Each structure stands twice: as structure tokens, then as C-alpha cells.
Amino acid sequence: MTADDTTPGYAPVFDDATAISGDAMIEIEGVDKFFDDFQALKNINLRIGTQEVVVVIGPSGSGKSTLIRCINRLEEHDAGRIVVDGTELSNDIRNIQEIRRETGMVFQSFNLFPHLSVLDNITLAPRKVRRMPKAKADALGADLLEMVKIPEQAGKYPGQLSGGQQQRVAIARALAMNPKVMLFDEPTSALDPEMIGEVLDTMKELAQSGMTMIVVTHEMGFAREVADRVVFMADGQIVEVGTPEHFFESPREDRTKLFLSQIL
């Protein structure tokens, strides 16, 4: 873990983003990503440990979403390596499928399947990808709905639920594949304020249960309370990494200070 002690970039990083204690679940090394001429990610280096909760914050357009979307290949990175639980992402579709099975993702706009019932939304992937028998999948779905505290909504369709409930179904759907990592892409940004709490509570419980999580969010309270490390990104680069205490109390970089002064 000490091999990557020099971290390139336009700004010095406070805490080495690649230094973790314990085993690495995700290793990101020198990742670049371009959208045509625009460089969305510039030489990203980050390691995430097993059972670690990392919150990624930064202004919009800073590449936070792109970064986690590269991890399960919703976006293809142009340079560098991404290794998830020992499997390196390559262009081999089987390889990509394997990594997607290991990573759950929760989207800003929920993206539930509107033509399937809540239960079917959750059980579709276990049944079709893991070939789980229907009865077993239904039991799993019921358990997960219990966990996100909406067991009574199993037979309804997504359009009949509130935003907060939909996002909790989306979390249950991602968990149904029994992933080793959960990626959250601004999970509360599309929610009405009164529903943000219920989704954050679910995420907190998940973090306490030992799930490895990467959370892109603007919820600073959540970052302060739940994160093991906070990553601050700007202009496609990681500017600063640190514990929540360090990050919110004594940020080192001017860019970080500016950002925090704008949002807090």
C-alpha cells in the first residue's frame, strides 16, 4: 500500500488517497476520462478499503458521478486501472458483468423499472442473473423490503410510491444481488426535503452493517456522521482527502475552503 505514495495532480493531497488500512476493495490507479475534448477525470488515484465508507463531495461538474460510474462501467475510462475486489475492469463483457454483479448502484433519479411491481423490481436480477428460484427470490425481496421498512408496498408499482419510498426500493434492488460494494450517485438530490431523512437513515444502517460504500452526495451532515473518509473533488481531480474531522474542521487546500464556505 506504500507503493503509490506520490500522488500526481495539480494540488498536493493532504492525506494520501491511496493509503488505507486493511484490504483494498476498490483500487483506482491513474484513471483518465474524456468526453470528446473535455477531460472529466484527471489522473485519479484512490483506494477504498473493505467495509470503508467514502463520501465524495465537490462542486457540480467536478467528476464525482463520472468517477463512480466508471467503477461499474456505466462510463468507460480512457486510461489507468480500476480493480474491484481483485477483478480488473477490461473490455471483456463477462468481466464487466462479474463486476456489476459485485457492485450495487443507487441513482439520483431512482431508475426503478416502472412496468414491474416493487417486488419484481427487486427479484428480477437475482432470478435472471443468479438463477434463484422464484420462491427464494420472493422471500429475499420481502426481507429486503422489511429492511428498508416498506414491506407493505411489495405489490405496488413504483409510480404509486413517494420519492423516498422509491429510493429505498432502489437500495433494496441493489442489495438483492448481495453486492460487496454499494455506489450511491447523489441518492437524495431528487427528493423532497422531508424524504431525505428516511433514505439517509437506510444508508446509515447499511454503513453500520459493514457494507463498503462510495457515496456522492451534498449531504454534509451524512458525510460528517457516517464517512470514514471524505474525498473532495474539483475540475476532475481529487483535491483533498481526509477524515470528516480533519476535512470540516481544518481543511488544508484553498479550493476546499472556498467550497466549504459556499455550502456551509
Add this chain to the structure above:
Amino acid sequence: MSGTATRWLHYNLFRTKRDAVLTVVFGALSIWLLYKTLNFVFVTGRWTIIEVNLRLLMIGRYPDAHVLRIAVTVVVLAAWGGLLAGFLRGRQVRAGRLTPADSKLTVARVLDLVERLWIPLAVVLLLLLLSATAGPWITAGASLAAALLGRLIGPFFGRLRLGGLASAVSVIVFAAIPLGMYYYVVTAVGFDDWGGFMLNLFLAVCSIILCYPLGVLLALGRRSGLPLIRVVCTTYIELIRGAPLFVLLLLANVALGFFVPDTLAPATSTRAIVVFTLFTAAYMAEIIRGGLQSIPRGQIEAAKAVGLSPIRQTGYIVLPQALRNVIPAQIGQLISLFKDTTLAGIAMGLFDLLQVSGAITAQPEFRGQGLIAETLTFAALMFWVVSYTMSRESQRLEKRLGVGSR
């Protein structure tokens, strides 16, 4: 009461001077049109020509010796449809989407069905009343009984838990029934001797069944990531859509001669089905492509993120939503196909309902009496009933599939 009526009239029809003028003018026009229509239907119309030629209009010159085969086929298909409906109900009960009570065939449900389909049922009744023989009555009665019987025993099959092989075999047997009936009818009387409304229906049903999957494949192919497939599909769609259907039908008469010797050439009706299928598939492909484009990117991303393979992303997530989103346009295209089967009569010399309608006015007893208005009205009514039923059923389907969607 009369106060409310006056108020309603004043508010809706005579609020301003201009409203009053429009009401009077269009009211008079409507009454005049209605009077003319009713007068034609009940007074001046000479409908004997329809009564006398009913069989010709319905099944063409199908020989007496084999007409029983048509009756048997109709009864078997009715039973098949009933069985399928019951089977699907049983499945839904098994899947827990319906309670057993919901799947029972009650009097109330039958009445619902009658209300839903009263227009086609009324027309069938009218045809039965016009018919001079007992055959159609017996066929209709037996079909009704067969459909009910099928519907009653269907749920039993739907609740059965069969192994993989057994269920595959039963699906194949079940799907083979209509095909078997087709051979039963077609071996007795070759395609080219079919006629009347039966021919129009048959051409339409075959073409619809064949063009749908082809349309889906073309639509998917046009969006494929593989350039070769994309180019082939796009070229096909654009070529076919650029040619008039009528020209393609005329071409099918002669063009096949370029490729196969006459002895091997398929029957004219088969050629018509091929043309209708290929033509409509191109249009369906564009409609379905519109549906595919209406699916937000997030749906595919979510399907990817849970680990579904590309084929499953399409099959379970994208296609079901895409096809549902464009039901009205799809049904519109299929209705159009159904009505266009009359072109096969004109272009290929098939003896379909439209051709029969013209030919019978030249019969010795009816010649020179200008009865084409009566026969064409009858033909139009037949096409309208089927088209309108398709349209209504599609609206119902749309509502049912739209449950709980955005």
C-alpha cells in the same frame, strides 16, 4: 327539470348569436344526414343482394363438400381461445396476481364481455339472421359452447406445475393447434380458391403474426452497435417504405418468376401475405424504434447496474416498456394492414370481399340496378366492425398495461 334543460341548452348551444346560428345550421345538417342514412338503410336500400350472396361475401367460392372444415376450424379456434384465456387466468392466480375468486367465470364477467364486444356480437347476430341455412347458427352455437368450455377448464391447466420438458411439450402442442387447423382447411381447398371476407381476415391475421416479430427485430437491428446489422436493417426499412404497397403487390405477381420456376412458385395468397408482412414490418420497425427511443437512459443504466446481460436488458426492461408506449401507433398500423388486404384483390386477382362486392352486382338477377352502393356499404361495415374492435381492445390493453406507470 325543464329549467335545467333550458339552461343547459342556452349555455351550451345558444349563448351568443353566432352560437345560435351554428347550432341551427349544423343541427339541420345532422338531421338531414341522419335522415338520408336511415332512409337508405331501412327504406330505399335493396338488401336482397346481400342476403342472397351472403355466403359468397363471407367465404367466397369455397366448395360445399369442404365447407364443414371451416365450421370445425371456427369451433376449434373458439375452444382454443377460451382455453388460452382460462389458462392465463390460472397462471395469474398461481403467480399471486389474482385471487382464485377473480379468475372464476361468473355471469357478471360474461356480461362484462358482452358489453365490451357488443358491436361485433351485434354484427355477427345480424349476419346469422341474414343467413338462409342452419349451418352458421350451429357453428356459432358450437363455438360459443366450445369457448365457454375452454375458459372453464383453462384455469386448471394454468395452475398445473409442470416440469421443464412437459411444459415445453404442452406449449408446442398448444401452439400447433391453429397450425394444424390451417393445414386441415388449406389441404382441402388451395389458397387461391379462398375468397370473401374470410380471405381478408386470413391474410391480415397471418401478416400481423409474421410482421410483428420481424418489425421488432428490424427496430432493434437499426439501433444495433454492429454497423453491418444497422446498415442492413436501415436499408431494408428505407427501401420498403419508399415503395407503394400496391406496386409491391403487383411486383409480387411477376417478380417471383425471375427467381423460381412457375411450378415452384407459391400461391398468390401466400405471395400477398409475404408482401404484407415485409411491407408492414418496415413500418412497425419505425414505430417500435420510436418506442425504444422513448425509454430513458436511466432504465438501461439501472438494468446494467444490477448485472443483466445486454439481451436481458432489452428483453425484460427496454422492450416491454417500449412496446407499451407505442400501442396506439402499432394498432393503427395493423388496422391499416387489415384494410389494405383489399388491395390484394385488386392487384393480384384474389376474390376477396371487395371483389365479391363488385362481382355480385353483375349477376343476372341484379345486373344494371346500381346495387354497388348496397354491396360496398356492407363491405365497409364488415371492415369497420373489425377495425373498430381492434381499436377499442387496444385502448383497453393500453389502460391495463399502464397500471401504476408514470
